[in-house]
Amino acid sequence: MTRTPWLTLAVVTAAWTTVPTRAQAQPPKVVATVPTDGAQVDPSMQEIRVTFDQDMDPSSYSWTGGGPTFPRVRGKPRWDGARECVLPVHLEPGHDYRVGINGPNHRNFKSKTGAPAAPYLIRFRTLSSGTRGKRDGGGAGTRKEQNPAATARIAARLLGHARDVHIWLEAEGERIATHSAAITANYDGATRRRLLSEAKERGPCLSTGRFGAGLGYLEVRSFDKHACVGFDKSLHEAFDDLKGMDRLVIDVRSNRGGDERLARSVAAHFISRPVVYAKHVVRDATAPLGFSGPHSRALEPASPGSSYSGKVVVLMGPANMSSAEAFLLMMRAAGAKLVGARSRGASGNPQPVDLGNGVVVYLPSWKAMRADGSPLEGEGILPDVEVNASHFKRRDPVVAAAMKILGQ
Secondary structure, eight states, X not given: OOOXXXXXXXXXXXXXXXXXXXXXXXOOOEEEEESOTTOEEOTTOOEEEEEXXXXXXXXXXXXXXXXXXXXXXXSOOEEETTTEEEEEEEOOTTOEEEEEESOSSOOOOBBTTSOBOOOEEEEEEEOOGGGSSOBOTTSTTOBOOOOHHHHHHHHHHHHGGGOOTTOEEEETTEEEESOOOOOOOSOOHHHHHHHOEEEEEETTTEEEEEEETTEEEEEEOOBOTTTSTTHHHHXXXXXXXXXTOSEEEEEOTTOOOBOHHHHHHHHGGGOSSOEEEEEEEEEOTTSTTXXXXXXXXXXXXXXXXXXXXXXXXXXXXXXXXXXXXXXXHHHHHTTOEEEESOOOOOOOOOEEEEOSSSEEEEEOOEEEEETTSOBOTTTOOOOSEEOOOOOOSSOOHHHHHHHHHTTO
């Protein structure tokens, strides 16, 4: 078997990387990996994933390591969204592996502002071929004992055929995804930053700026309640930044959803009366068709005096799913124009099911619909103004379309 030596990988990585070198107060940190450090994994696993706590430069990465402990790479690494990088690999059974994220001499995993990520090491071992479904010679008809995490990974392979990002498992403190789809992003952080003035980071999930006199910018990167620490405080600071702006661009193109309550806390500032923005049906085994409903979801206005009355355009794209799509429906109900590309069309409100063997599987509990009752699942949301944008140099076509609508 041929493996990429450490030095060769570093040279290839450097050749793929072109990043700015501006300093940033807080360097990016790894918040999740697949597999986790110290895990035992099925050798059929084909991807290693790393997720950071902030948006990263999509032209930048340094997967480090070498020799027999570094997996054979099957292709070029890719970014799934603004924070998750994927390394396609081929693994051998019964083997110890070590994969580094940055290192002392290779620091090409960088934030969108050019700050190198803190080094991180993933150590894992693949299960031997004898533990993958072979009979235990000590007892007829029995299988070798699997630890909960190994059992969950096998189950994840089976559930992966559903191709649903809202199905995952948890075992021994590890979250194990069953499906991940590559997304062609319709945004570019570096291009967007060049267009902005007075840019400010407001916590891990929000940032603000302006495109010109009276035209504000608010980016909402996630509604994940675990990642978006201090979201309420950050949102308050963001709206302080936007005071005096009579036109606003809200950018959620990198947002993959999270907690719909966080989405409501943003959208509530753009309505003056309650509005129904979506419906859903809930899985119910006792109902004639297996679902009860439909049930309406309504958005309540924020506290008096905190609403925004200016003209609003929301930038959207194929990364939007789940609660991010609910946010798009909220903003459409609030009268905002949606600009960009069709959203993913994937929701589910996953709920835990304890299997009783140390494994918990999260399964979708509803089907999402628009306010008129039409299906959202598998269809997504079409923007009011569709913009084809996959290549960015000196301009952002989606932002340009929004500024035209807003008269800039």
